[in-house]
Amino acid sequence: MLRRVVAVVAVVVCAAGVVAYQATRPARAPATPRVFVPSPRFFLDFSPSFRTSIADAYYLNMVQYYGEHARGDGRFDSLPQMVDLVTRLSPHFARANIFGAFALIDAGRPDLSARVLRRAFSENPGDYRYPSYLGFFAYRYGKGKTKDVVAAHWYQKAASIPGSPSYLTRLAAVLMGKGGETQKAILMWGQVYSAGDKYARQKAVVGLERILPKEKQARMKAVAPLYGTMPKADFEALIAELFQGYGQ
Amino acid sequence: MKQLVAITINTFKETIRDRVLAVIVVFALLMIAGGLWLGSISLGEQGRMIKDFGLVAVTGFGLIVAVFVAANLVHKEVEKRTVYVLFSKPVSRAAFITGKFIGLCGTMAVVLAGMGLFLFALVWIVAGQASGMVLLAVLMIYVQLLAVVAVTIFFSTMGSAILAAVLGICVFVAGQLSHNVLALTRLGKNPITEALSWVVYVIIPNLSAVDVKAGAVGEQTLAWGQIGLWVAYLLAYIVVALALATVIFRRKEF
Amino acid sequence: MITVVGLHKLVAVGLRRRRVEILKGVDLRVDRNDVFGLLGPNGAGKTTTVKVALGLMRPSSGSVELGVDGLSQVGYMPENPYFYDYLSGREFLGFCARLFGFEAAARHDRVEQLLRDVGLAEAAGTHLRKYSKGMLQRIGIAQALVNDPELVLLDEPMTGLDPVGRVEVKRIIERLHERGKTVMFNSHILSDVHELCSRIAIMRTGRVVWQGTVHEALAEAATLEEFFMQVVTS
Numbered sequence: 001m002l003r004r005v006v007a008v009v010a011v012v013v014c015a016a017g018v019v020a021y022q023a024t025r026p027a028r029a030p031a032t033p034r035v036f037v038p039s040p041r042f043f044l045d046f047s048p049s050f051r052t053s054i055a056d057a058y059y060l061n062m063v064q065y066y067g068e069h070a071r072g073d074g075r076f077d078s079l080p081q082m083v084d085l086v087t088r089l090s091p092h093f094a095r096a097n098i099f100g101a102f103a104l105i106d107a108g109r110p111d112l113s114a115r116v117l118r119r120a121f122s123e124n125p126g127d128y129r130y131p132s133y134l135g136f137f138a139y140r141y142g143k144g145k146t147k148d149v150v151a152a153h154w155y156q157k158a159a160s161i162p163g164s165p166s167y168l169t170r171l172a173a174v175l176m177g178k179g180g181e182t183q184k185a186i187l188m189w190g191q192v193y194s195a196g197d198k199y200a201r202q203k204a205v206v207g208l209e210r211i212l213p214k215e216k217q218a219r220m221k222a223v224a225p226l227y228g229t230m231p232k233a234d235f236e237a238l239i240a241e242l243f244q245g246y247g248q
Numbered sequence: 249m250k251q252l253v254a255i256t257i258n259t260f261k262e263t264i265r266d267r268v269l270a271v272i273v274v275f276a277l278l279m280i281a282g283g284l285w286l287g288s289i290s291l292g293e294q295g296r297m298i299k300d301f302g303l304v305a306v307t308g309f310g311l312i313v314a315v316f317v318a319a320n321l322v323h324k325e326v327e328k329r330t331v332y333v334l335f336s337k338p339v340s341r342a343a344f345i346t347g348k349f350i351g352l353c354g355t356m357a358v359v360l361a362g363m364g365l366f367l368f369a370l371v372w373i374v375a376g377q378a379s380g381m382v383l384l385a386v387l388m389i390y391v392q393l394l395a396v397v398a399v400t401i402f403f404s405t406m407g408s409a410i411l412a413a414v415l416g417i418c419v420f421v422a423g424q425l426s427h428n429v430l431a432l433t434r435l436g437k438n439p440i441t442e443a444l445s446w447v448v449y450v451i452i453p454n455l456s457a458v459d460v461k462a463g464a465v466g467e468q469t470l471a472w473g474q475i476g477l478w479v480a481y482l483l484a485y486i487v488v489a490l491a492l493a494t495v496i497f498r499r500k501e502f
Numbered sequence: 503m504i505t506v507v508g509l510h511k512l513v514a515v516g517l518r519r520r521r522v523e524i525l526k527g528v529d530l531r532v533d534r535n536d537v538f539g540l541l542g543p544n545g546a547g548k549t550t551t552v553k554v555a556l557g558l559m560r561p562s563s564g565s566v567e568l569g570v571d572g573l574s575q576v577g578y579m580p581e582n583p584y585f586y587d588y589l590s591g592r593e594f595l596g597f598c599a600r601l602f603g604f605e606a607a608a609r610h611d612r613v614e615q616l617l618r619d620v621g622l623a624e625a626a627g628t629h630l631r632k633y634s635k636g637m638l639q640r641i642g643i644a645q646a647l648v649n650d651p652e653l654v655l656l657d658e659p660m661t662g663l664d665p666v667g668r669v670e671v672k673r674i675i676e677r678l679h680e681r682g683k684t685v686m687f688n689s690h691i692l693s694d695v696h697e698l699c700s701r702i703a704i705m706r707t708g709r710v711v712w713q714g715t716v717h718e719a720l721a722e723a724a725t726l727e728e729f730f731m732q733v734v735t736s
Contacts, residue, residue: 045428048427048456048459048462048468049424049455049456049459049461049462050304050424050461051462051467052300052461052462052465052467053300053301053303053304053461056290056296056297056300056301059290059293060286060289060290060297063289063290063291064289090467091467092466092467093296093467095291095292095293099291250600250601250603251600251601253600254597254600254601255601257597257600258586258589258597261588261589261593262586262587262588262589265588266588328584329580329582329583329584330584330585330586331558332553332558332578332580333578333580333583333585333598333642333645334601335556335557335558336556336558336573336576336577336578336580336655337573337574337598337601337602337649338572338573338574338601338602339601501558501559501560502553502558502559
């Protein structure tokens, strides 16, 4: 009987020790900014049957890694490799591509972010989000005088994809004008006017007002190329709005 | 034919009632449901996570059931000497092997259908809709596992159950890497190495050719004609494996 | 009915595949309607002889003729039978009946009759893994009789049975004999052999060293045990 009691007490003490130890340990081990990430080549040679599963596992890992370091030391040393691995293994995984691109911005690597989005767009040419984000990144993080025009081209490309929202053309037109490509901007605003609703037309008129010359002759010369690029009725309506108050 | 039907029904009853199978299936369902937790940390990709990890769980647990049950099917009969009862009756060795295989096919169908429908329902609940691709992916996993079952039965006629199970798992893994072996045949400059690589490539069943898991999560464009041909290839492979198993089993004495 | 002539059997044993001769020229004759006892010490080759006769093993040389039209006319019960854990007694006998091509209605009737004959009607729905040794022995006899065979081979049919079970099995064997069937069984319980058998053979180290009627044996010794000891130790 005594032996049984001793045995039970020993087991209970051990169990209590295990629980107490686990409960008092820190909630999470300190996150290291640099972790081992295998090369995509290794997994691309692996079975195609499990590529997406491996990509998903590393995607979850990537999200947790980003979250820990965004709240912590702000270092994302291994983030580029993680994003590269996940997006190469699963190139149609939209959320991973987009999340990775934005996370790389936070990691101070807009160049890698653009590379990820370009690769994603080449794999998913029907998804307007990639060129629209490329346009945003070019405008926000690009350098040099041509950054607005580069952004405008990306927005224009995004706008040409079926199913894309109408504001993309307007963004392209604004940036084209801002970048100094006035003629192209005028043509784009013409497209917005003829393809859009009342709201879009208002926006087109405002946009054109911003870039057209104030002098009547110069203004007429600037809008002349619009003739033939849009239906006659739309052209006449637009001219009427643009030359309102200019007299005969 | 009647003996084949009798052994098939008997094998199905024996295997489907095994308690270990029930435990494995319960664990599999828990693992599939575990995808819900993974989905909660995926930034809105619950549907994809549940589908992907659920299909991996179906594959993994399906593989465990396939190899461990298949490895024991023949071996247990010999160990427990129920073969004395069977082969003292007018039962051919071919009917025995084939009946065992078809019986286990039935059991695997029930197990995988259960797991597949559970996964489908889970995806439906979480994502609000579920495409039939999940069920098709489970069907293709089933076809792959049938090939593994046939090969494991073949190995079990030659050696111990453990060895047959291990070799069955090895064949499954090798079957996922079949395309790598094919690449090896093109790399070597030595004709002997090239020939050996070809032999290995032909012997290993190309399982990844019928895998559509990536298609279930939108990562694969599926050429159903090609997949259909590969399914026919695997069925022919199964026939050859069972025929070889029968030839070896015929030579066995009890 | 059973004619065994010059039966030899070699097996390869161990890692080095050493050849061991288990049967060294067995000659045996079992006549139609005999109740025949095959006796011998452990390792004499009794079970091996039966296995070769059934085709479970191939002879190295010699011949075996069962004198029936294939295995559909034979019933066999192995020693210490083990059956399928998750089948009930009824399902197992139904499976055996299917192997002989019984159709559904005939199968049902035959199975129920056999269950009554071996005293397992009440346990028919229980899984075989819950059967006692004696119950397994009874179901083993039942499966050997499913096809109403002309030739019945039983290996230690009385092992593990209580006195009631032993009496029932003896009655089964007697009924088979009355119906013109041929029965051959191995047994170490010589009193049962004495009671049931018309002819016996004694094997030792892979050979039949004596063969004849029980009366002939008892002419040379007071009891069958004494005769047996005489033969195997001489």
